[in-house]
Amino acid sequence: MEHFSKSQINEMDKIYRLNLVNSCTGYKSANLIGTVSDKGVYNVAIFSSITHLGSDPALLSFIVRPTTVPRDTFKNIIDNGIFTVNHVYFDDIKDAHHTSARYPSAISEFDMTSLEKEFIDDFKAPYVKSSKIKLGCKFINKYEIKENNTLLMVAEINDIYYDKNIIQDDGWLSLDKAKTVTINGLDGYALPSLLDRFKYAKRKDE
Amino acid sequence: MEHFSKSQINEMDKIYRLNLVNSCTGYKSANLIGTVSDKGVYNVAIFSSITHLGSDPALLSFIVRPTTVPRDTFKNIIDNGIFTVNHVYFDDIKDAHHTSARYPSAISEFDMTSLEKEFIDDFKAPYVKSSKIKLGCKFINKYEIKENNTLLMVAEINDIYYDKNIIQDDGWLSLDKAKTVTINGLDGYALPSLLDRFKYAKRKDE
Numbered sequence: 001m002e003h004f005s006k007s008q009i010n011e012m013d014k015i016y017r018l019n020l021v022n023s024c025t026g027y028k029s030a031n032l033i034g035t036v037s038d039k040g041v042y043n044v045a046i047f048s049s050i051t052h053l054g055s056d057p058a059l060l061s062f063i064v065r066p067t068t069v070p071r072d073t074f075k076n077i078i079d080n081g082i083f084t085v086n087h088v089y090f091d092d093i094k095d096a097h098h099t100s101a102r103y104p105s106a107i108s109e110f111d112m113t114s115l116e117k118e119f120i121d122d123f124k125a126p127y128v129k130s131s132k133i134k135l136g137c138k139f140i141n142k143y144e145i146k147e148n149n150t151l152l153m154v155a156e157i158n159d160i161y162y163d164k165n166i167i168q169d170d171g172w173l174s175l176d177k178a179k180t181v182t183i184n185g186l187d188g189y190a191l192p193s194l195l196d197r198f199k200y201a202k203r204k205d206e
Numbered sequence: 207m208e209h210f211s212k213s214q215i216n217e218m219d220k221i222y223r224l225n226l227v228n229s230c231t232g233y234k235s236a237n238l239i240g241t242v243s244d245k246g247v248y249n250v251a252i253f254s255s256i257t258h259l260g261s262d263p264a265l266l267s268f269i270v271r272p273t274t275v276p277r278d279t280f281k282n283i284i285d286n287g288i289f290t291v292n293h294v295y296f297d298d299i300k301d302a303h304h305t306s307a308r309y310p311s312a313i314s315e316f317d318m319t320s321l322e323k324e325f326i327d328d329f330k331a332p333y334v335k336s337s338k339i340k341l342g343c344k345f346i347n348k349y350e351i352k353e354n355n356t357l358l359m360v361a362e363i364n365d366i367y368y369d370k371n372i373i374q375d376d377g378w379l380s381l382d383k384a385k386t387v388t389i390n391g392l393d394g395y396a397l398p399s400l401l402d403r404f405k406y407a408k409r410k411d412e
Contacts, residue, residue: 021363185378
């Protein structure tokens with residue numbers, strides 16, 4: 001196999017390292033976070049770090065760099081404590097990726113893309129209309145990761161919306177029926193097909 | 207759309223909630239963590255929470271519950287500070303899932319599955335031979351997530367191994383060439399196909 005050592009990684013061209021290290025941990029989730037500013041501007045931004053943290057209580061986490069883009073998302077969540085998480089639908093990948101452009105706070109990414117905002121059940125933050133699975137979330141806590149000055153954001157999942165055909169009898173959401181995509185690195189979007197589902201694993205030697 | 211509220215999520219049957227909440231945040235990475243115990247037992251266990259944390263320095267993070275399975279992985283990492291991360295190859299999903307069975311510490315999952323261990327460059331922790339992208343990692347720090355008594359483990363990526371045909375000229379690893387899978391919920395394994403890669407997003411209004 002080919003090999004990069006720590007010293008080679010450290011000495012790489014910045015863009016080459018970004019591409020390599022962002023793709024070396026495997027596929028990432030593809031979600032649009034919807035927020036509203038205290039001035040009423042609706043923000044939507046792509047995130048690839050949203051991760052399941054626990055089921056009881058239902059929690060998720062994601063990583064932000066407060067000193068870089070997307071600052072608006074971070075500020076809006078801190079200011080009013082709520083946000084939405086919207087799976088990226090396969091037909092929206094170009095617009096979803098465009099939300100990573102550095103627009104000023106006064107401009108809504110909903111106005112600069114074909115993504116449509118949607119308001120459900122009096123929740124103040126905007127959902128993404130085309131998304132087949134969407135979550136209403138409440139910010140709970142943040143942890144400072146001192147190794148690289150990032151923040152781990154922890155939030156409660158308070159509402160889960162989904163299209164009826166997506167759910168199985170045991171509560172499992174079939175992401176390939178939702179045509180949810182996954183992210184490869186910084187800029188690659190891929191559509192998965194289910195290979196198999198397995199039962200709870202039991203020892204072979206008992 | 208269909209809807210579950212916070213109170214409905216709280217009152218669900220445990221297995222239903224596990225399936226629902228584990229699948230509602232989107233696709234997860236599929237990696238096998240390889241470790242060695244202080245008694246020389248080689249452990250390998252499936253993880254779906256490994257996430258890119260930063261590129262410079264090259265860092266990843268993942269979540270563990272010290273009080274539940276897989277305790278061996280956690281203990282081995284704390285005891286000797288190193289581990290490997292191995293992408294799950296599409297042909298190995300059944301064996302990869304089986305590593306979640308609760309074997310005692312004295313039994314190596316390499317002996318209970320068809321997964322083969324491989325040792326590279328004097329690294330003490332075992333790699334998974336069939337994996338097309340694998341990382342040698344050094345544990346750095348852990349953060350206690352008090353909301354649900356989990357730990358965020360932070361580690362440095364010191365070695366990246368990959369098959370030659372997988373890397374692009376700009377450092378991006380093509381995960382669909384590696385036939386790396388992704389996880390849907392607790393037990394669904396899916397194989398992605400690349401739809402597109404996009405350029406760095408620039409404002410449309412400038």
